[in-house]
Amino acid sequence: MEGVEYFKESGQLTEEVLKIVKKYAEANKIRDIVVASTTGATGVKASEIFKGYNLVVVTHSAGFKEPGKVELLEENRIAIEKNGGRILTTTHALSGVERSLRKRFNIIGPLEQIAYTLRLFGQGTKVCVEIAIMAADAGLIPIDKDVISIGGTSRGADTAIVLKPAYSSDFFDLKIRKILCKPSNF
DSSP states (O other): OOSOEEESSOSOOHHHHHHHHHHHHHHHTOOEEEEEOSSSHHHHHHHHHTTTSEEEEEOOOTTSSSTTOOOSOHHHHHHHHHTTOEEEOOOOTTSTHHHHHHHHHOOOOHHHHHHHHHGGGOHHHHHHHHHHHHHHHTTOSOSSSOEEEEEOSSSSOOEEEEEEOOOGGGGGGOEEEEEEEEESOO
């Protein structure tokens, strides 16, 4: 598999994305997979397909939509962990405290500028980069070899990239190696 799979639309393409990722991971012996999942539905599907892999499911941070609330559903957390996946709920690498500056003072800092730039390739691409940084910072994926990162535009997955992760403190050491799939119309 050498070409990029382009989807006509963004959105709920989780099953197709996971098939593409599984095929690439097997062919290239990549065992580290990071996937974004808000409620955990995408994480459950990934945990079923990637049993035996180092699967990290990255959720929204607590309070992302509503104070005091984590959006990951408890039944999905149980299923992901039962299948061997690990769950990471933490501050978003490309917003964090800067989001409060935007909300309070209507200014955009460097992290959100990076996020907006990555969105030129689609929301899923930004998510893929961001969750890889978050998982690296948590020590859940290696930074010395390629991993596959899966993200999406709203709900479900529509983007997957191969990248060499980096810690947030070494952001510019992160390398996007290949785009496996993404929407062309977003």
